[in-house]
Amino acid sequence: MSAAIEIRGLTKRYGDVLAVDSLDLHIEPGEVYGFLGLNGAGKTTTIRALLGMVRPSSGGVSLLGRVVGPYGDGPWRRVGHLVETPAAYPELTVRENLEIARRLYGVEDRGATSRALERFGLGASAGRRAGTLSTGNRQRLGLARALLHEPKLLILDEPANGLDPAGVVEVRELLGALARERGVTVFMSSHILAEVNRLASRVGILHHGRLVEELDAADLEGRRARRLVVDARDRAAARSALEAAGYAVTVDGRGGGLALADLRAIEAPDEVARALVAAGAPPLRLAVEQEDLEEHFLRLIGASA
Amino acid sequence: MRHGLAALWAESLKARRSKVPWLTALGFSLAPLMGGLFMVILKDPARARSMGLISAKAQLTAGVADWPTFLGVLAQATAVGGAMLFALVTAWVFGREFADGTVKDLLALPTPRATIVAAKFVVVAVWGTALAALVLALGLVVGAAVGLPGWSWALLVRATGDLAATACMTLALMPPVALLASIGRGYLAPVGWAILTVFLAQILAAIGWGSWFPWSVPPLFAGLAGPRSAQLGAHSYVVVAVTFAAGLASTFTWWQKADQSR
Numbered sequence: 001m002s003a004a005i006e007i008r009g010l011t012k013r014y015g016d017v018l019a020v021d022s023l024d025l026h027i028e029p030g031e032v033y034g035f036l037g038l039n040g041a042g043k044t045t046t047i048r049a050l051l052g053m054v055r056p057s058s059g060g061v062s063l064l065g066r067v068v069g070p071y072g073d074g075p076w077r078r079v080g081h082l083v084e085t086p087a088a089y090p091e092l093t094v095r096e097n098l099e100i101a102r103r104l105y106g107v108e109d110r111g112a113t114s115r116a117l118e119r120f121g122l123g124a125s126a127g128r129r130a131g132t133l134s135t136g137n138r139q140r141l142g143l144a145r146a147l148l149h150e151p152k153l154l155i156l157d158e159p160a161n162g163l164d165p166a167g168v169v170e171v172r173e174l175l176g177a178l179a180r181e182r183g184v185t186v187f188m189s190s191h192i193l194a195e196v197n198r199l200a201s202r203v204g205i206l207h208h209g210r211l212v213e214e215l216d217a218a219d220l221e222g223r224r225a226r227r228l229v230v231d232a233r234d235r236a237a238a239r240s241a242l243e244a245a246g247y248a249v250t251v252d253g254r255g256g257g258l259a260l261a262d263l264r265a266i267e268a269p270d271e272v273a274r275a276l277v278a279a280g281a282p283p284l285r286l287a288v289e290q291e292d293l294e295e296h297f298l299r300l301i302g303a304s305a
Numbered sequence: 306m307r308h309g310l311a312a313l314w315a316e317s318l319k320a321r322r323s324k325v326p327w328l329t330a331l332g333f334s335l336a337p338l339m340g341g342l343f344m345v346i347l348k349d350p351a352r353a354r355s356m357g358l359i360s361a362k363a364q365l366t367a368g369v370a371d372w373p374t375f376l377g378v379l380a381q382a383t384a385v386g387g388a389m390l391f392a393l394v395t396a397w398v399f400g401r402e403f404a405d406g407t408v409k410d411l412l413a414l415p416t417p418r419a420t421i422v423a424a425k426f427v428v429v430a431v432w433g434t435a436l437a438a439l440v441l442a443l444g445l446v447v448g449a450a451v452g453l454p455g456w457s458w459a460l461l462v463r464a465t466g467d468l469a470a471t472a473c474m475t476l477a478l479m480p481p482v483a484l485l486a487s488i489g490r491g492y493l494a495p496v497g498w499a500i501l502t503v504f505l506a507q508i509l510a511a512i513g514w515g516s517w518f519p520w521s522v523p524p525l526f527a528g529l530a531g532p533r534s535a536q537l538g539a540h541s542y543v544v545v546a547v548t549f550a551a552g553l554a555s556t557f558t559w560w561q562k563a564d565q566s567r
Contacts, residue, residue: 054566
């Protein structure tokens with residue numbers, strides 16, 4: 001079975017600016033791939049190249065086994081997309097906007113429009129002009145459009161943008177279900193790293209146009225740094241006691257307590273507690289914490305920069 | 306064929322739901338109405354003065370109030386007005402995709418980009434033809450209401466042919482407008498271009514180079530500077546055809562190849 005997405009040595013230059021630099025990606029059918037990066041990292045350029053909207057300076061892209069471009073050719077009947085801010089024809093109703101998409105995608109089934117409206121809770125707004133929609137509902141319309149033709153591959157740029165918390169959960173569950181139950185491949189860029197963390201089976205981190213790390217859920221678990229966070233009433237005394245016991249101590253950036261990154265401390269917090277009690281600075285809190293994707297991302301980007 | 310019909314349906318729906326067709330129809334309706342008013346004044350200047358339609362000081366020395374003159378005025382109005390209003394229509398049909406940010410939804414579809422561009426040109430052509438037909442129809446009503454002399458069916462056939470040819474040539478100059486709306490990603494560049502070409506068409510026609518300048522050809526054909534046989538040659542129609550073909554080819558190529566990075 002061919003890859004859902006195959007990117008080979010993709011490079012895109014705009015004059016002197018190198019937007020994407022020798023990017024290679026291989027994404028299997030049914031994967032949910034999270035594509036992370038700061039603003040200007042090259043995520044949207046990559047997505048536009050995947051969709052044949054920009055011509056690579058070198059390298060190439062295949063989707064669902066078919067080469068994309070050079071004249072906008074691609075397996076578009078099987079691909080749904082949402083690029084950056086969702087747009088709609090403002091003077092047309094929500095239904096009319098979707099009806100245009102249905103026809104241009106060549107979907108014969110007239111019921112597809114109504115199903116897409118219901119799936120994204122837009123039934124009540126079907127007759128409203130798209131120009132009057134809230135940001136969240138415009139995002140729903142963009143997602144409805146992307147899914148209207150039941151694609152096998154979804155390429156989504158910031159799918160949770162503008163959605164309220166309930167909408168974020170709804171979209172997460174929908175995308176997860178599509179991947180699990182129908183084998184739909186989801187390629188999504190996002191700034192909401194917690195969302196990517198919950199949904200993606202694999203994550204790629206792009207920085208200055210280069211893929212600096214690619215990891216699956218197990219990798220992420222293994223590579224995310226762990227630390228022992230300690231707090232005491234007398235933090236200065238606790239710090240002195242721990243340093244005297246041979247631990248490397250830093251200040252915990254989030255809670256203001258103390259953080260120990262030594263494996264010795266993480267694997268034997270009881271020893272740490274004993275040293276603190278013996279020094280007359282008993283711990284108020286002692287916890288092994290693991291960085292989340294956001295912290296891992298920032299640490300990696302910081303190191304890369 | 307299926308894709309073509311889908312694209313045509315989509316483009317016509319966008320046009321039907323817009324206010325722009327009504328505004329252009331309103332703008333084009335002014336031509337026969339103003340022409341009719343002019344005919345009333347020419348027909349009986351003393352009465353027009355007494356009705357307050359013209360100033361007592363106005364000197365009307367040229368022009369005859371009859372059907373041939375009136376129908377000629379309509380063709381000239383189609384040439385000059387069409388250069389602006391057809392350009393506005395074209396700028397809207399193409400430029401709106403960029404102004405509304407919807408162009409990115411037209412690029413990765415089973416319906417080929419060339420089909421979508423072709424559908425847009427068809428809508429511009431139909432829209433322009435409808436506006437020209439409106440000018441003629443309204444002109445006939447106004448002319449009849451004014452009671453102009455000199456009517457004949459042969460005249461109507463000839464005038465309809467002239468007006469249709471003028472409208473066709475004016476529409477043939479729209480592909481460069483579509484190209485500029487695409488490259489400029491909006492309305493400003495094509496509207497600026499339309500104003501510039503109307504201005505240059507007047508200047509070049511005045512200094513005698515109009516037969517070589519495509520944008521001067523439709524108004525000269527309509528008789529704006531006298532009988533067309535004295536103004537235009539075969540080369541004039543060739544430059545219009547070349548402008549049409551080059552503009553069309555460039556617009557299709559741009560949509561196929563240009564980076565859509567915004």
